[in-house]
Amino acid sequence: MTTEHRQEIDRLIQVEYGEAPELALRLFGVPFGTLILFLYTGWTFAWFWPLSFFLAHGMYYGFLKTRGEDCSLGDVQVASGLFLVVMSSFLWMPAVMAAQSDINLVFAGSTLLATALVFLVRRGDTIRFLVWGEVAVICAMYVAVYWYRPPAENMLAKWSGFATNLILVGYLAQALVMSRKAKLAELEAVERAVQEQKMAAIGELAGGVAHDFNNTLTAILGNLELCRELPDQVERDAALDAAFDAAKRAEAVVKQLLIYSRKAPSFRTDLDLIQTVPRMMELAQRLIPDNIVVKMEMSETPLGVRVDETQLMTALINLVVNAVEAMPDGGVVTVRTDQRRAGSDLAMVDGAGVAVGSYGVVDVCDTGEGIAGREISKVVQPFYSAKTRGKGTGLGLPMVLGFTRIHAGGLRVLSPATSDGRGTRVEIWLPSLGVDIQTPDAKMPPQGAAFETA
Numbered sequence: 133m134t135t136e137h138r139q140e141i142d143r144l145i146q147v148e149y150g151e152a153p154e155l156a157l158r159l160f161g162v163p164f165g166t167l168i169l170f171l172y173t174g175w176t177f178a179w180f181w182p183l184s185f186f187l188a189h190g191m192y193y194g195f196l197k198t199r200g201e202d203c204s205l206g207d208v209q210v211a212s213g214l215f216l217v218v219m220s221s222f223l224w225m226p227a228v229m230a231a232q233s234d235i236n237l238v239f240a241g242s243t244l245l246a247t248a249l250v251f252l253v254r255r256g257d258t259i260r261f262l263v264w265g266e267v268a269v270i271c272a273m274y275v276a277v278y279w280y281r282p283p284a285e286n287m288l289a290k291w292s293g294f295a296t297n298l299i300l301v302g303y304l305a306q307a308l309v310m311s312r313k314a315k316l317a318e319l320e321a322v323e324r325a326v327q328e329q330k331m332a333a334i335g336e337l338a339g340g341v342a343h344d345f346n347n348t349l350t351a352i353l354g355n356l357e358l359c360r361e362l363p364d365q366v367e368r369d370a371a372l373d374a375a376f377d378a379a380k381r382a383e384a385v386v387k388q389l390l391i392y393s394r395k396a397p398s399f400r401t402d403l404d405l406i407q408t409v410p411r412m413m414e415l416a417q418r419l420i421p422d423n424i425v426v427k428m429e430m431s432e433t434p435l436g437v438r439v440d441e442t443q444l445m446t447a448l449i450n451l452v453v454n455a456v457e458a459m460p461d462g463g464v465v466t467v468r469t470d471q472r473r474a475g476s477d478l479a480m481v482d483g484a485g486v487a488v489g490s491y492g493v494v495d496v497c498d499t500g501e502g503i504a505g506r507e508i509s510k511v512v513q514p515f516y517s518a519k520t521r522g523k524g525t526g527l528g529l530p531m532v533l534g535f536t537r538i539h540a541g542g543l544r545v546l547s548p549a550t551s552d553g554r555g556t557r558v559e560i561w562l563p564s565l566g567v568d569i570q571t572p573d574a575k576m577p578p579q580g581a582a583f584e585t586a
Contacts, residue, residue, distance in 0.1 A: 137203035139538065140259070144211055145196050147255050162186075162222070169229075173237070181225040188214070188221035201400060212262035219269050223248055227273040231280040245273065253307050256315040263312050267305045322534065351378035399442070400539075402565060405435035405469045405492045412445045413467060416452050423462030431469045435492035436565035439539050447532040451496040451558050454529070458500030458556060468495040471564065480542035480561070481508065482533060490564040491541065497557040502547040529558070536560055 149155055163182040170178050192214040199207050226248070229241030252266050355375035359368045410428060420426060455465045470493045474486050533543045544559040 137205060137208050138199075138201055140208050141196055141199050141203050141211060142538070142540075144215070148196075148215070149193065158222075159186075159189075166225075169225075178225065181221075184221040184224075185218075188218040192218050208259060209261060212259055212265065215262065216265045216269055219248070219252075219266065223269065223273045227276050228280075230277045233282045241277075245270075245277075249304055252304070253311055256311050257308070258312050258315050260312075263308050267308060270304055322530075325530065345382060348378045348382045351375070352382075400438050400440050402436060402438050403441060403444075405437060405494060405562075406430040406433075408441065408444070409448065409467065409469055409494060412448050413452075415445075416449050419449065419453055420456055420465070421462075424456055424459060425464045427464060427466045429466065429468040431471060433471065435469055435471055437492045437539075437562040438565055439562055440535075443535045443538075447535045447560060448494065448496070450529070450532055451560075454558070455496055455498035455500070455556070458498050458502075463499040466495075466497045468497070469493065470495065472561075474542075474561065480536075481529075481545045482537075482543070484542070486542040486561060487540070487563075491561045492564050494560040494562075495557060496559075497555060499555045502554055502556050503545070504547075508545050508547060532558075532560065536562065539563070 162185050166178050166182050169175065169181075192211070195214055196211060199211075223245065226241040226244035229237040230245060232238060232241075249270065252270070257263050257266070352375045355371040355378070359371040359375070362368045362371060410430065413426065413428065417426065452465065452467075459465075471490065472493050473490050474488055476485065476488050479485055529543070529545070536543045539562055541560065541562040544561065545556065546559070547556040548554055
């Protein structure tokens with residue numbers, strides 16, 4: 133459950149502070165609106181609006197950013213409560229404005245209240261406590277507006293206004309509940325798709341590992357049987373050494389599988405891509421046929437990132453399998469790691485950008501036919517596949533995109549990728565740690581004749 137709560141905290145950070153233009157509009161709009169309001173009305177207390185708004189945001193942002201990996205349900209509940217405080221700190225002034233007799237103030241206040249309603253529906257919160265808390269805050273604001281507004285001229289106007297507010301709050305509650313159900317259904321579908329893709333990747337990997345084990349066991353048994361038949365001690369020792377070497381290769385395979393078979397759904401660690409990617413590719417080469425050459429170009433400087441190693445491996449296997457399937461007649465798969473910097477204008481395949489900063493990039497490039505330009509934006513849609521019918525689940529790249537977004541990164545798909553107008557390049561962008569990472573297996577090179585290391 134820790135991972136689920138950590139993901140909810142990450143989602144709250146993204147939905148509240150992930151869209152820079154909207155965030156800037158809110159942070160600059162409140163003090164600017166206060167200035168206009170003060171000049172128009174002369175209300176000195178209006179300056180408490182930005183003060184309370186920024187104070188609430190400071191507490192909320194500080195709490196979210198100080199949560200570690202081991203988040204609890206209590207952390208999510210506290211974060212939800214702090215968001216309701218933030219929401220109240222914004223809405224109280226529009227409610228005051230909407231309760232005035234000045235038509236200009238009523239219009240401005242009502243517009244700001246309506247804007248908040250749209251924002252709440254777009255958020256798509258899934259925590260039941262938070263959803264009903266949002267409904268309660270909005271209801272309290274409209275009750276305050278109704279209570280403190282100028283007296284109605286007659287009873288009909290009074291009760292019609294009450295009924296209108298009641299209908300509005302009711303529709304908001306229905307919209308938030310429906311949005312919550314839709315979001316939960318979407319998350320469940322994505323989780324199911326990711327699990328299916330993981331099982332497919334594990335199945336392919338298991339087939340390759342089983343083939344390797346069968347060859348290794350054949351070597352072990354064959355040399356042991358030969359040892360029984362050979363009369364010369366030197367030849368028997370040579371056969372035993374060959375059997376021992378085969379057993380050590382099997383032990384290495386088991387060790388690699390144990391590294392990547394964590395049961396926790398998410399376990400983020402500090403990794404160096406130039407050490408981790410070759411180790412993963414050594415395991416993934418079992419999925420690569422003999423007519424495919426794999427070239428590896430590793431950065432000369434460490435590339436520290438903080439990711440879930442199992443999910444990174446699954447994403448890399450998906451990209452390698454896609455590259456292999458794009459070259460049925462053979463070709464070259466190039467795997468690169470590099471340090472790059474993202475600017476504010478860098479867009480990912482899903483159309484969204486990434487935060488400005490330094491990133492460790494894993495680049496998988498093939499020499500296949502490539503992807504048509506009109507299909508590039510579609511390949512990350514669940515169940516959409518550019519492959520021929522019967523091949524591919526349409527879940528590989530969506531899973532990789534989900535992995536990068538969960539880790540505050542992004543995914544780029546470029547086609548054509550080579551100078552002759554062929555191939556596809558897929559880039560996994562992960563935020564850099566900016567520190568050197570050391571691991572015990574830093575010197576382990578990729579094995580196999582199909583590998584060329586640049």
